Amino acid sequence: MFPLVFPLAFARPFFRSCAPAAAFAVALVCAVAGTAGAAGSAGAAAPLPPPVVSESWTYNPSSAEGKSYFHPLVIPGDPKREAFTSFRPADHKWHLGLWFSWKFINKVNFWEPDKRAKIRTLTSSQSGAKAAGAGATDTFVSEIVYEASGAEVVRERRRVVVSTAPNGNYTIRWDAAFTAVAEKVVLDRTKPGKSRRTGNWESGGYAGLNLRFADEPAFRYTFASDNGLQNAAICGNSAGAVIVEIAGKNGARATLTFRDLSDQATGEAADKNGTVGGAAGGAKFPAGFAWPPKWFVRHQPGAQRGRGYYVLGSAPVFDAPLTLARGETLRLRYEIAVERLPNKPPLM
8 A cells, every 4th residue: 555645735735725833733643454574465555644834844754656745845934925946847757856865776767767666654653843934943853764666675763853943044954874674775876977078077976865956047056065166066076064055036045055974963963983973863873874974956047948957966976876785774874954144135
């Protein structure tokens, strides 16, 4: 049984016509009838809660592909509430705003449409504030099954926490632990390639938590890593964080800071073995896991027939595939903080 998929109209809500956020009650919990651990007997998926709508963000528990995502994300305080995320753009209809996706699991494509790939949410719950608004904290916990060619291969425990400050700035913390259920699980990507003209990475390497930005001319973007790289040059390189300056055509501006925290427990650095703890389940970095992290970036003004092409994502298997033995866990943690900047005159 597959999870209930809500109409796509939910994916792009018009904020002014939304029901009050308080309608999304505390602790919306979907229990599951059974969760047997054996491959191919993962249990029936339960109906999922509806999208949770805030002034500046919307969390969608599922999609047609079975992937949860955030869309729209909005600059705090923007009176027009224009989304700087792009959902199912014409050039890549599998891009879902801010979403997580592996590329290949045991050679099955989980990124683009592939009938052999199935993602099912077994349990999903929301807890925290009665309304997703300023000064609120909302927590979403889910257990997810990945099936490749009819067999369960990976079980994921995910915890997403959204904190909204009184001034409207918000932070998304994404914490996921992936445990191999199959005897061997290979997490892979399309092999990356460089441009002969620029020397930058221009193809492949992607898999992980990704953010697809809205098209030009509604927004313009500048990417900068915390170690001095800019825009397309960040792709395929290591950095602790990437900062994006977002400039809306209507004058609204913000910074978005994307950090990789996979080497940290809550408030503490990992030990020398890479051990981490927390609600999503402790784990050690598996052998072969690359650290410090690398990033996937597309920063192409004027591409896609003048609409531009802007993507920022974690890239945990950019350099090479990662193999997990049965029972082995990979834990990934990220933080995305959106902070409004003073307005500037509208872009012409």
